[in-house]
Amino acid sequence: MRQFQLIYGLLALFLPVSFAFAQEDEPVDYTAKYFQEDKTSQADTTQMDAWDIMNPLFLADSNNVFRSNFGIMRVGDQQYIGFRLQPEFAFGKLGFGLDIPVFFNLDDGKFRSDAFENGAGPFRLFRYIRYGVKKRDPFYAKVGDLTGAYLGYGILINNYTNATSLERRKVGANIDIRVNNFIGLEAMYSDFNFASFNLFGMRPYVRPFGMTDIPIARTFEIGVSYVTDHDQTSTHFSDSVSYASQFLADKGVSAFSADMGVNLVRTPFFNLLGYAQFAKINKIKSQVLADTLEAMAPTHELMADYKSGKGASIGLNAKLNFLGNVLRMDARLERQWYSxxxxxxxxxxxxxxxxxxxxxxxxxxxxxxxxxxxxxxxxLNKVRLGGSLLLPDKYDETNPASVKLNADIINVLDNRLDIRGMYYKGGLADLSDAFELDEQSLAKVSVTYRIFKIFAAGIDYYWTFARQEDGRLDVDHQILPYFGLNIPLYSNKQQTVK
Known part of the structure; x- marks a missing residue:
């Protein structure tokens, strides 16, 4: 009962907020527009846009705006002054964003070069380059920040990000290619660091009846996934070398899954998807790991017999469009069993x-x-709120829960205020600690207020654990109050600030 009370709690939290904003602007029927503009999407309704259009991160990747923010940034106990250029462009299906930091230490005046060292190096200037929308367009590709990435129905890879460190940003890739609504391929790679083969996943899939006109059956999809990580990335510091993983350096980790799904109900207002999946995570055959487990076995009995593990789940994903874009909702519930x-x-x-x-x-x-x-x-394309909860029936330190929250509130208070936020917390042995920041927390918050038509003030906050300059894993949080330019690069009557 405790688990379902939490689900109802999420509903109680977000539904009142949704209806509170539902009367702000004249509604536009984006559902009709969607089917008029994209005939391919009309034929492909298996997963439409459940994880992308409804995901607040998609909104952030769909702007035409030039930002130049000047301010003071605090990293650890150091303070820096400078500016950050953050233009974003979207042309049809193509979108890309840049992030160019230029900061100087307030104590010695030196240029902060940490953001261009290790990680992606100079390529960190590109936050993302995207084409299309995953599961909506027959060709989707994104390079750069992979926050929110998933594979298949998510039993192995879900809510993934390669951007846990703002300073040492990684450049990855995520694609989904589908041919004639019959056969397709999903794939992702976490980090183009050529010294190491990093997290990689691929999922070929087929829709056996996809080229027919048979309702429901034409949406039936079968897929198999393979995931592996042989991360040997090393970071050189002044007096030490730090490795991303000691346990993956020799043998790596591998896993596979099989899944199937079908669109049970499909109307312009309601969509219901059912799916089932099975996965196996193979035993990691690392000598370093074996030695570590042997040392820990006397106090951790289960570790002594470590071997491969299996899991399965069945779930439903429902999507609701109410009066076009007045209210859209996406709800997913999945029952899981694992060894x-x-x-x-x-x-x-x-x-x-x-x-x-x-x-x-x-x-x-x-x-x-x-x-x-x-x-x-x-x-109304202004307010997007949501969250997810992964909850074992008996959660504790060995089987912890995890929670994720998203908020995107755009162009409110006379089109002047934007608030964006993302929070993820794993390793929860007690749900009362859900908002306690620690080594399994990620938090990003951005607040922008447009003072005049093109001038804005705001604050960015970022929290994570990351490798420090001496190689230690420690808190990495940044606070950046700023003011500067915020210029929309398109004409939109509803977004004009007087």
Missing amino acids: DYFIPQFFNATYEINKDARILQLTSATNQPGIYGSLYGMI
Whole structure:
């Protein structure tokens, strides 16, 4: 009962907020516009835009705006002054964003070069380049920041990000290619660091009846996934060398899954998708890991018999469009079963923070069922709120819960105020600690207020754990109050600030 009370709690939290904003502007029927403009999408309704259009991150990747923010940034105990150029452009299906930081230390006046060292180096200037929308367009590709990435229905990779460190940003790629609504391929790669083969996942899939006109049957999809990570990335510091993972350096980790899904109901106002999936995470055959587990076995009995783990789940994903874009909702509920040594959504938002800690968590995970639920709502393309919860039936330190929250509030208060936020917390043995920041937390908040038509003031906040200059994993949080230019590069009557 405790699990379902939490799901109802999420509903109670977001629904009142949704209806509170539902009367702000004259509604536009985006559902009709969607089907008029994209005939391919009309034929492909298996997963439409459940994880992308409803995801607040998609809104952030769909702007035409030039930003130049000047301010003071605090990193650890150091303060810097400078500016950040953050233009974003969207031309039809193509979108890209830049992030160019130019900061100087307030104490010695030196240019802050940390953002261009290690990680992606100079390529960190490109936050993302995107074409199309995943599961809506027959060709989708994104390079750069992969926040929110998933593979298939998410039993192995879900809510993943390769951007856990703002300073050492990684450049990855995510694609979904579909031919004639019959055969397709999803794939993602986390980090184009040629010294190492990093997290990689691929999922070929087929829709056996996709080229027919048979309702429901034409949406039936079968897929298989393979995921592996042989991360040997090393970062050289002044007096030490730090590795992304000691346990993956020799043998790596591998996993596979099989899934199927079908669109059970499809109307312009309501869509219901049902799916089932099975996965296996193979035993990690690392001598370093074996030695570590042997040393820990006397106090962690389960670790002594560490082996491969399996999991399965069935779920429903419902989407509702109410009066065009007045209110859209996306709700997902999934029942999970898994054996010892298996964690659903193992490759998640905190995986890149500390891979070895995540692997140790896997070696002590116990056999039990659980649930995964998510709820997102969008009102008038102005307000998007949502969250997700991964909750074992008996969660504790060996089988922890995780929670994710998103908020996007755009052009409110006479089109002057924007608020964007994302929060993820894993490793929850007690749900009362859900908002306690620690080594398994990611938090990003941005508040912008347009003082005049093109001038704005705001604050950005970022929290994570990351490698420090001496190689340690420690808190990496940045606070950036700023003012500067915020110039929309398109004409939109509803977004004009007087």
